[in-house]
Amino acid sequence: MPIDTDTKTIDHIQSLQIAFYGAGSMAEAIARGMINQKLTQPGRIAMLNRQNADRLTELNSQYGVQTILQGSSNEAFLKEADIVFLAMKPKDAAEAIAGIKPFISEHQLIISVIAGLSIASIELLLGRKLSIVRTMPNTSCTIGLGVTGISYSEAVTKEQQQLAEAIFQSVGITSVVEESYQDVITGVSGSGPAYVYYFMESMIDAAKAMGLSETAAKELVTQTVLGAVEMVRATGEEPAELRRKVTSPNGTTQAALELMSQKGLAETIASGMKRSSERAAEIGADIERSLKK
Structure with a gap:
């Protein structure tokens, strides 16, 4: 059954191009939820990774999403996207986000599903203030029963908030929290x-x-x-x-x-x-220290 989202928001999402940078299980779960709930068409979703062609073939075959194997490039997908999901592993995040900086623009909504990575760190890596949504989903999103903690940067508009919440409500429930509580969300529902x-x-x-x-x-x-x-x-x-x-x-x-x-x-x-929450903070601190070197 479709989620209880207003028609205007659904119509807006259906008009947007979406790119997932990182094509792991969480990115797949979110994309599948959006497709199953008819928030968007598979052809409007691009799944990107750096080298695993077999994984991209699997995703295209199973869901009909776009990949570089259909003839475009990661750079083109990123430039054309209205929403960019940052879905890489935390250990790869700093290098990967810095690498896509030239292809990100002010009109885009950036949604991070990277544990421990703060909005401030993402802004530092991308070189400017942007509309950034920090989220902490859990693996139950895979079956549509997930929990996602959501926090917003100051630049995120009310309309963009509605888009983000509709997307994550397609794979479960959402809880909007101050960013300082994201590590707590990790300890409670993330882990x-x-x-x-x-x-x-x-x-x-x-x-x-x-x-x-x-x-x-x-x-x-x-x-x-x-x-x-x-x-x-x-x-x-x-x-x-x-x-x-x-x-x-x-x-x-x-x-x-x-x-x-x-x-x-x-x-x-x-x-x-408590230890899970502390570890999330440690991961974020490690990334932040690496940015200052």
Whole structure:
């Protein structure tokens, strides 16, 4: 079902050329979401990378997006784009963004999905103040259930904000935050899916150790997590209240939760989230230091 975006914004997006500089899984997820939600036509999307022709062939074949293999060049795609996504790996970001500086102009909207890279650093690399959107999506965007934190530079117009939010709402929900909170978003939802997968891994391993087959263990854990998440969504109740309803006095659940609490599960989760946030800040600081050399 199409997202709840006003017709004017959809019409505007459909008239724009979009270039992804970086053709990894996140760029693919966003492009697929836009195509599936009919925000734009595949021919208006260009996917660019520096050397992986096989990847470009795959993307063109699967989605119908444009690549250099259809006869144009990275430079031409960038110059013609109304929206440019910066989707390269953080370690490659400084060099790559500096390299495309000659092809970026003031009329374009720049959207970054690079963890830790600040708006100020992007402006420094591109040599001027521009309309820049800093985002932190997570991998659940791949199935349309993502979470994306969004922050704007001062130059971003209201119309451009609506464009950015419509794009990311095509792959999940959005949360507009002050840029100073982007590292927190990383610790909460950017890295968050991995915490859930790790918890599921632990439950599956424990179930197998207690005698269940791997197939049964995975099926039971997956459905248990799915059901618990859906209960929160469907009932609107707080997780703490739902937990209390499951926990009978002196029962099996209470026994398990008491031991998990004694082992410091809550503190471990909080410490891990904090460390993820700190690491995002460190990545950004490393990039900024490299720019000053």
